Amino acid sequence: MVSRLLPQSPLRRKEILAAYLFLLPTLIGFAVFIVGPMFAALGLSVVQWNLLSAPQFAGLANYQKLLSDTRIDDIYLTTFKIALATMALKLLLGLVLAVLLDQKLHRWLSGFFRLSFFFPYVVSVTAVALMWSFLMNKDLGLVNYLLGQIGIERIPWLNSSAWSPVAVVITDVWKELGFYVIVFLGGLQSIPSEFYDAAQVDGANRWQIFSRVTLPLLSPTILFLSVIGMIGSVQIFAQPQILTDGGPGDATRTIVMYIYEQGFRFFDMGYASTIALSLFVVIFILTLLQFRLSRRWVFYQ
Amino acid sequence: MTTTVYQDHASASGAHVARKPWPWAKIGSIALLLVCSAIMIAPFLWIMQAAFSDAAAAYVLPPRLFPSAPTLDNFYAVFDLVPFGSFILNSLFVATTITIGQLITCSMGAYAFARLEFPGKRVLFVVLLATLMIPLQVTIVPQFILMRQTGLYNTHAAIILPALVSPFGIFLLRQYFMTIPTELEDAARIDGAGYFTIFWRIIMPLSAPALTTLGIVCFVYWWNEYFIPLIMINSPELQLLPVGLTLLRGRYSAGAVGNVAAGVTMAVIPVLIIFLFFQRHIIKSIATTGLKG
Numbered sequence: 304m305v306s307r308l309l310p311q312s313p314l315r316r317k318e319i320l321a322a323y324l325f326l327l328p329t330l331i332g333f334a335v336f337i338v339g340p341m342f343a344a345l346g347l348s349v350v351q352w353n354l355l356s357a358p359q360f361a362g363l364a365n366y367q368k369l370l371s372d373t374r375i376d377d378i379y380l381t382t383f384k385i386a387l388a389t390m391a392l393k394l395l396l397g398l399v400l401a402v403l404l405d406q407k408l409h410r411w412l413s414g415f416f417r418l419s420f421f422f423p424y425v426v427s428v429t430a431v432a433l434m435w436s437f438l439m440n441k442d443l444g445l446v447n448y449l450l451g452q453i454g455i456e457r458i459p460w461l462n463s464s465a466w467s468p469v470a471v472v473i474t475d476v477w478k479e480l481g482f483y484v485i486v487f488l489g490g491l492q493s494i495p496s497e498f499y500d501a502a503q504v505d506g507a508n509r510w511q512i513f514s515r516v517t518l519p520l521l522s523p524t525i526l527f528l529s530v531i532g533m534i535g536s537v538q539i540f541a542q543p544q545i546l547t548d549g550g551p552g553d554a555t556r557t558i559v560m561y562i563y564e565q566g567f568r569f570f571d572m573g574y575a576s577t578i579a580l581s582l583f584v585v586i587f588i589l590t591l592l593q594f595r596l597s598r599r600w601v602f603y604q
Numbered sequence: 605m606t607t608t609v610y611q612d613h614a615s616a617s618g619a620h621v622a623r624k625p626w627p628w629a630k631i632g633s634i635a636l637l638l639v640c641s642a643i644m645i646a647p648f649l650w651i652m653q654a655a656f657s658d659a660a661a662a663y664v665l666p667p668r669l670f671p672s673a674p675t676l677d678n679f680y681a682v683f684d685l686v687p688f689g690s691f692i693l694n695s696l697f698v699a700t701t702i703t704i705g706q707l708i709t710c711s712m713g714a715y716a717f718a719r720l721e722f723p724g725k726r727v728l729f730v731v732l733l734a735t736l737m738i739p740l741q742v743t744i745v746p747q748f749i750l751m752r753q754t755g756l757y758n759t760h761a762a763i764i765l766p767a768l769v770s771p772f773g774i775f776l777l778r779q780y781f782m783t784i785p786t787e788l789e790d791a792a793r794i795d796g797a798g799y800f801t802i803f804w805r806i807i808m809p810l811s812a813p814a815l816t817t818l819g820i821v822c823f824v825y826w827w828n829e830y831f832i833p834l835i836m837i838n839s840p841e842l843q844l845l846p847v848g849l850t851l852l853r854g855r856y857s858a859g860a861v862g863n864v865a866a867g868v869t870m871a872v873i874p875v876l877i878i879f880l881f882f883q884r885h886i887i888k889s890i891a892t893t894g895l896k897g
Binding site: 317318319321322323325326328329332333335336337338339340341343344347354400403404406408412415416417418419420421422423424425426427428429430433434435437438440443445448477481482485486489534538540541545559562563566567572575576579580582583586587590 | 630633634636637640641643644645646647648650651654663665666667708709710712713715716720721722723725728732735737738739740741742743744745746747748749750752765766768769771774798799800803824827828830831834835845846847849850853861864865868871872875876879880883886887890891892
């Protein structure tokens with residue numbers, strides 16, 4: 304406060320200089336690799352450029368293309384379907400497993416469960432997708448073999464437009480579930496036991512305690528997971544890229560795969576940037592929407 | 605204390621009255637958890653048996669835990685088909701460099717935001733956090749063009765340089781720095797210590813837990829990153845492990861199962877060993893922060 308009154312004092316000037324020096328690497332990197340490219344993307348969206356010839360001003364042609372592109376509607380729809388399915392499954396299964404884990408278990412047993420659930424999360428997505436591409440092989444895969452044991456016919460996981468999105472969802476849920484379990488478990492264990500004691504004294508049964516005490520107290524955790532989960536799964540790329548390469552047709556092509564295709568296979572820099580900006584707007588709206596809706600159901604202690 | 609006494613008493617007398625009922629709920633939940641664990645572990649076991657099997661036996665059904673005639677051929681083949689050793693060294697180099705770089709730039713930035721007063725502090729901090737909302741795909745196209753024009757395309761610098769700044773890392777460390785009491789710094793200042801001395805000698809040593817967390821999260825993220833090396837690296841010998849693994853499939857995904865399985869096994873085993881050693885810290889770090897480069 305005193306220093307604010309004396310803006311010219313040498314001590315104060317020294318502090319300001321020090322602050323900017325400490326921030327220098329961040330500010331440079333930030334300007335060159337985040338803010339600069341952000342504006343460059345806006346600029347690119349109004350040009351036509353394939354990197355070979357000089358960029359040409361194209362007005363709103365890329366945006367018109369975006370609106371009339373018949374592929375992009377399907378691709379966005381596929382992306383949303385996959386994102387919603389993985390989100391819902393991760394939240395639901397994550398919560399169930401966390402509740403099951405949140406009991407007195409032998410130290411080794413609970414350690415083993417945590418380890419096995421969480422390990423796929425730290426393995427690279429490529430290794431996971433490659434593994435599942437073998438497991439879901441129609442004729443030789445382990446999944447169809449096991450399903451065959453209970454009388455289910457072979458499912459063409461990776462070669463049919465009906466099943467391939469399901470394969471992507473399964474792979475993604477399997478890989479990321481552990482993160483949800485651990486975060487939910489942290490949320491559960493931070494609930495003070497007084498709440499449970501009080502509910503028990505009032506004669507509440509297990510289900511009532513879960514739905515009236517646990518769930519409301521867990522709602523901020525659910526919001527956190529659904530926001531970062533939604534942002535992450537709308538950007539899903541590696542799983543479908545490796546499992547199916549977007550196929551058959553565009554059945555598993557997600558929006559980031561489309562950006563990759565337009566930008567780094569067809570080298571249409573302008574259109575790739577335009578699609579990316581549309582994704583930015585979509586993510587922004589989805590996040591805003593989740594926070595808006597959360598006012599109705601999230602309960603802060 | 606009183607409850608313990610009461611419980612002891614109850615169980616002592618309870619032996620005469622009625623046997624404790626079987627804890628069915630508990631047994632059921634443990635059984636369910638075991639099934640889920642099996643689903644998480646089985647794919648790894650399957651890929652490992654495929655890695656040690658010859659081409660004909662990799663896909664044998666019903667599956668077995670141990671191949672009848674184990675072989676190391678697939679592992680040799682991996683090194684013949686692709687520069688697998690380079691993949692691992694490249695990934696190690698890139699992930700380590702980024703991690704060290706982020707620890708330095710983020711802790712410096714976080715110190716300025718946590719402890720120093722300067723014009724534009726608030727605005728800068730908010731702008732920094734707001735950029736977390738910008739998806740990578742928006743900035744990657746201009747970054748790609750930038751790297752091509754500066755001749756950095758197809759070098760590790762194209763991956764490392766943009767990754768050296770992390771608004772998320774700054775935010776994480778700033779939150780931690782704010783919790784460190786200022787008494788020590790005040791004392792040091794009276795002794796004539798400058799800002800850098802305070803930062804390096806007091807703040808950094810006291811922040812080991814937060815620095816470890818950021819380090820782990822950053823390293824795991826960049827060890828596994830697929831999208832950026834796919835775009836920025838073209839030569840196989842410069843490629844990182846996650847993209848390198850997919851090269852084992854060859855064109856049209858016609859590569860042999862055993863080879864890919866051996867590659868995946870070699871990629872997973874080191875992660876497993878590190879994970880088993882540091883699991884508590886890794887789980888805690890990632891659970892409190894989410895994975896974010």
